[in-house]
Amino acid sequence: MQPDLVDRVVDTAAAVVASGAISANGHGNVSIRVPDADEMYFTSAPSLKGLTSGGIARVAFDGTLVEGTLPPIQAAVVAMHTAMYADRDDVGCVIHTHSPCATAYAVARQPIDVWIEALAMFGLADGVPVAGYGPRGSDQAVAEIRAAVRPGNPAVLLANHGVLVFHRTPELAVLVGGVVEEAAQASMNARALGGPVAIAEELRAAALQRAMAFEDSGTKRV
Template sequence: MSDSNDTRAQRAGELVEAAQQLFTAGVMSHSGHANLSARLDGERLLLTPGFVRGLTPEQLATVHFDGHVLEGELRSVSAEITAMHAAVYRARPHVGTVIHTHSPCATAYAVAHRPLPCRTEPMLRFGQAETVPVVPWGPRGSDVSVRGITHVLQQHPTAAVLLANHGLLVFGPTPAATAHLLIAIEEGAQAEINATAIGGAVDFPPGAQEAVRTAIARAAS
């Protein structure tokens, strides 16, 4: 039990730091709405409340993938998104964190139903070399929405999806890595929108992903 409690406390601290990182980077919507989760053991996850400005570890709840709250408290507005997070964890066993935001520029792509191309180096470096696909709209937390997320994840080797008419869903191995990727995606979306004023964004040259991986490996050696 002690090991389980230690893991929970560690993950809670990591989620709080990731939430703070998102606000510091300025990628949150005016409302500050977001939900962050971390995978625990079995079919359990640690989930934040719907608004994470000033988040503390005590506010997080331990929830079963089926939505049953095992520890802590969860408002209904947060409980209905458990299925969205669980769908990612079930589809991607290696994923340790899921973050959902209404980041303004990425959400613009979601509202426009436009996939977001990878044309900025930070997106390459932080794990999103593919175009970010769009999941067809469904009411938040509904079977339609969850089936849509699962289907897109089966079709695309992506670390993020745009939820049509809703927002952004990003996933990765740790809270910090997932937050870094989310920031990179929001910056990429903003760069795409800005580039339209000067003729439009341009794709990377062939071999860009391999060149970035080589540079990263060289710096780490």
Template sequence: MAQERMLMEKERALVVEFGMRMVQSGLTTGTGGNLSVFRRESGLLAVSPSGIAYDRLSPGDVVVLTLDGEVVDGTRTPTSELSFHQALYRVRSEVGAVVHTHSPYATTMACLGWEIPPVHYLVGFSGKKVPLAPYATFGTERLAAGVAGAIGDYNALLLANHGLVTVGVDLPSAFAAAEEIEFVARIYYQARTVGTPQILSDAEMARVIEKFRTYGQKKA
């Protein structure tokens, strides 16, 4: 008898894979952070569970829900930050994945209450800057509202006294934004310890963002 396929099997496997990569890349520690994938055609999202270490995570631990929060597959409790994942999918129709990290340098910026300006062109992974959402207790509707209100058309957002959240059309692109913004946050921190960093202009960042649209290998 053929084994029944797991609901959103591919997306659940991606959550496990990129959860491990978050830890291996130093973007979070322990059970910190969370990530999800949203399949708009079915209206279902696969999200990491609460309080399970990424090296112990299996696809069966990943929770599948509707956008309204109804669990349709899985026995685990979803991440405590589910509400801001849902909010981001509602306000950005092109977003297919969300990554939340506690990466050291981006979190340092968030704890200082600083946005990240275009100190390096790779801030273009977010947009012309990385904005800052106001502080709210983790896992609350107030935090979700603050995230949804501050994200605008950016792909990365600092959460005051908390961490970083990134979005993308898929999980690889959201994860790439988290990695690159952590790099830029480190450069900005280091530059400010030495002197006053030079900031790129809006016009230059517009050129960079346009070049990003055609960067990389294209399908034949």
């Protein structure tokens, strides 16, 4: 395995845990695309907490194990990672978690609307859609994910399962996962105050343009 990619997977898992957008047991998966190859480095350990290099496998996009070990329970979700890489050349990292508040929306089969500006700023101007349910790792589950993902959209809720985010870099994928969880949590808190209010559609583009302006100027987006 390539030590730099292994380290990047380990660091990304640690960043997900540090973000708080993860369940108490730390269950989830992180994968990173291998440059110039139809392969990915994938976390094969049952938890992202305390992940080490021993909990990483190299897997081809057809699901073949190239290096490392891959327990059946982890192998079952390989296909939803590889589908994102196969469908979108711009995706460099895929993260799956059961982040508590966003997963509550997934269990309720309710999409997350644009209740916070950050969703519009980071490519979710239409909110976070829900992929229909399919048994874990099944062709049906992957087909439902593919059907729900919109062009350019970096996140989707998995009905009765959890959350899937995917982006150009691990840093952006971690960021989006945190934003999705934040939006879900804020909406739940807002229900005690009359309910969340979505940003008007005509103003969402302005939020994205603002984010792009910060990026072009080299200023960190907030």
